[in-house]
Amino acid sequence: MRAVPLLSMTGTTVHHMDAFVEMTGTGVASAPPDVVVLDTAVRTPGGSVAEALSRADTAMTAIVGIARERGLAPADLQTTSASVYPQYDREGVSVSGYIAQQSIRLRIRERDLVGPLITAFSESVGNALAIDNISLQIDDVSPLLTQARRLAFEDANxxxxxxxxxxxxxxxxxxYVVDSPSPGGGLHAGGAPKREMMMASASADMPVEMGENSIRCQVTVRWAWA
Structure with a gap:
């Protein structure tokens, strides 16, 4: 809380100053996520750069084809990286081959599709498949943000x-009202039940517990005294 005196005097000069009270409020709004983000990759060996890249191209083409067959829209498929690097012998001196990697991010809007997709990927490309990360997101956070701001203002009030x-x-x-950055704010997993990702096996039975995601806002509000 900040307060400023109504008057301050310096010598014979009287300065009229606005008196106010200022508070910062915090609001948190939660909702179940509705998008599963799957970061997957293919890693393929080859005796040459061209061979490794060709195998990676073939494997990634298969993954993209399966994803589209299962109903994923083009906007929900995004290539995130591609690389190729040498492999060395046990002594680390001579190049024994090359590894090519291609990564793609899939935004899956039906959680029951995650397990079958991973199964189909593994059956198609075998041990070239790598699952780098699975995360849960809310596609449109605007309603949550509106609610969190309202709660933050009510808290300050x-x-x-x-x-x-x-x-x-x-x-x-x-x-005035200022939408302040919230320490540790933004969208994060939380609420009850907590978000859990059970990845014991890449199978159609892999459970995906959605839990809740939360968004935190802070607002600073200044009132004049009546």
Whole structure:
């Protein structure tokens, strides 16, 4: 809480200053995620760069084809990286071959599709398949953000009214509102039940527990005294 005196005097000059009370409020809104983000890759060996790249191209083409057959839209498929690097012998001196890698991010909007997709990928490309990460997201966070901001303003308002009552004062009009960065804010996993990803096996039975994601907002509000 910040308060400024109504008047301050320097010598014979009287400076009229606005008096105010300022509070920061925090709001948290939660909702179940509706998108499973699957980061997957293919890693293929070859005796030459061209051979390794060709095998990676073939494997990734198969993965993209399976994803599209299962209903994923082109906008939900995004290549994230591609690389090729040498392999060395046990002494680390001579090049014994090359490894090519291609990575892709899939945004899966039906959680029950995750297990069957991974199974289909593994059956198609075998040990070339790598699952790098699975995360859960909310496609449109706008409603959550609106709710979190409202709760943050209500929190700041409640604090200001409490201190106004303690000071035997009345709140006047709002002078300004600032949407402040929240430490550790933004979208994160939380709520009850907690988000869990059970990846014991790449099978159609792999459970995906969605849990809840939360978004945190802070607002700083300044009121004049009435």
């Amino acid at each position: 409640a604090k200001a009214r409490q201190f106004a009552e303690l000071a035997s004062r009345e709140l006047g009009p709002v002078l």
